Amino acid sequence: MKSTIKLIVLTFAFFAISCSSDDDGASNKDAVSTIKIKWDNIVGQKDMNIVEKQNLEYGYKTADNQDFNITAFGYYITNIILEGPNGERFEDEVSISAADAKGVYHIKEGDFASAATILQNVPVGKYNKITFTVGIPEEGVKEGAAGGVLDPAAGAWFWNWNAGYIGFAIEGHASTSSQAHNEIDGFVIPEKSFAIHIGGWRDITPLEGETPKFVNNIKTITLNFDSDVTVAESQEPSIHLLANAKALFDTSSVDFSTTYSVHAPILGKQFADVLDQVFSYSHVHQ
Known part of the structure; x- marks a missing residue:
């Protein structure tokens, strides 16, 4: 019994x-958790080092031996999507208003606070792929007055309604640059400097005989991880992605003697077309 x-x-x-x-x-x-994306900016195999605007010391070389340095570097990231091998999917919400720009991230070298993007409410699971957009696409421009990192009054990189925002920018000096010292309305453009601003959110067909001005330079990039990244309630991984300034110059075959002032969408197309070569996956801290 x-x-x-x-x-x-x-x-x-x-x-x-x-x-x-x-x-x-x-x-x-x-269950949901948190995941961090760390944006690491590099030049070839070196960490990126920002110098003062009047500094003519060159720390880097392009593939064809043009010496250069960097005085400013940054980009806008939107529409982040994570995907996994078993159907896992997370889409970072993008909501733009006059008060804020949720889901829009302005990464600027030298600005420590912008170097990491924290994604909240990510479903637990495994992820092996990330997709994101470089630049501010149509929905961000057409909202009219935007707040947060898209507010021009707060330093947003805004051109005008037709051209939109500068989605990717790099400035510095180059040994072969033909830029002369110039002062315009109190703004100083140093000798030997360069400025490459990539923007433009739509194609506008020019009138007959008119020079093309506008082009859509918004780029969507997908990167695969070398192993699955686990997101769990007690596990908040940190994914490190790289933005390589040297890759931008080498893959576009830039010649600073003729290309040193890029401030219009059509001029930035040759650089926008190689942005997929600039960004890469590095590693993850699990």
Whole structure:
């Protein structure tokens, strides 16, 4: 009799544990956590070092031996999507208003606060791919007055309604640059400097005989991870992505003697077309 009672108790305990485990599994399906994206800016194999605007010391070389340095570097990132091998998917919400620009990130070298993007409410699971947009696409421009990192009054990189925002920018000096010292309305353009601003959110067909001015330079980039990244309630990974300034120059075959002042969408197209070569996956801290 005792053996029978003991068997019944053990059987009940087994089913109780099984049901408890099933319930926990069901509740965990809705569990979310946090993931960090760290934007690491580099030049070739070197860390990026920003110098003062009047500094003519060159720390880097292009593939064809043009010496250059960097005085400013940055880009806008939107529409971040994470995907996993088992159908996992997370889309970072983008909501732009006059008060804020949720889901829009302005990464600027030298600005420590902008170097990491924190994604909240990411469903737990495994992820092996990230997709993001470089630049501010149509929905960000057509909203009219925008707040947050898109507010021109707060230093946003805004051209005008037709051209939109500068989605990617790099400035510095180059040994071969033909830029002469210039002062315009109190603004100083140093000798030997260069400025490459990539922007433009739509194609506008020019009138007959008119020079093309506007082009859509918004780029969407997808990067695969070298292994699955696990997001769990007790595990908040940090994914490191690279933006390589040297790759921009080398893949576009830039010649600073003729290309040193890029301030219009059509002029930035040759650089926008190689942005997929600029960004890459580095590693993850799990």
